[in-house]
Amino acid sequence: MYKQERITPYDHTTEKGKQVEQMFDNIADAYDTLNHRLSWNIDKGWRKKAIRQLAPHHPLSVLDVATGTGDFALLAARMLQPQKVVGADISEGMMEIGRQKVAAAQLQDIISFRKEDCMQLSFSDNTYNAIIAAFGIRNFQDLEKGLSEMLRVMKEGGHLVILELSQPVRFPMRQLFWLYSHTLLPLYGKLLSKDNKAYRYLTASIEAFPQGEEMMTIFKKVGFKDPQFKRLTFGICTMYIATK
16 A cells, blocks of 8 residues: 555545545535646646647547546647547536536537546446546555556557646755645635645645656556656656556
């Protein structure tokens, strides 16, 4: 078990997956505002860089795992112009906001949403040309199982691109990020989302999550080929790339 799998949003009375679902349902209305403000809108640039990794491969079908409110799915549809994008998430509250965005963008024919447990996806083997995930795998109850499911539903020759928050490794950004994540982030999160525990969990889960070279080992262990990673914005975010 990885350290991150033992970090839960609220307590230890129920399994992590149920608590993550509850947490995101609780903060769904404030999630987009918080996400952009807490990252100073830099997260939008991270997503664009990630999607550009897939552009040369022209995937016809894309699965966005832990889609949340659908920002990554929408960007994939616009930049890649695939035949279909499916957003999968455990939180109906988050996906409902995503559905509203998709309707406003008139992309209902391309983007759809499915309530899914990422530990046991309902899709058939070898379904998608590309799989993407932004800031979601850190919440997996079982990291290796979740990644294995992503591998299973990806077609041979398919491509994986993941964004995940991470700790900077160099001075002074490491120290500045620690200060920000332990003081301003939970305070701001509490004020806007009314769920203080959710944003304390965010900090704890970032610190506990495997990063960089350690993630390369995990990708190889579950069966992905040619994993690579790139630190973005002084290491606040890390992009992971792999193939099947």
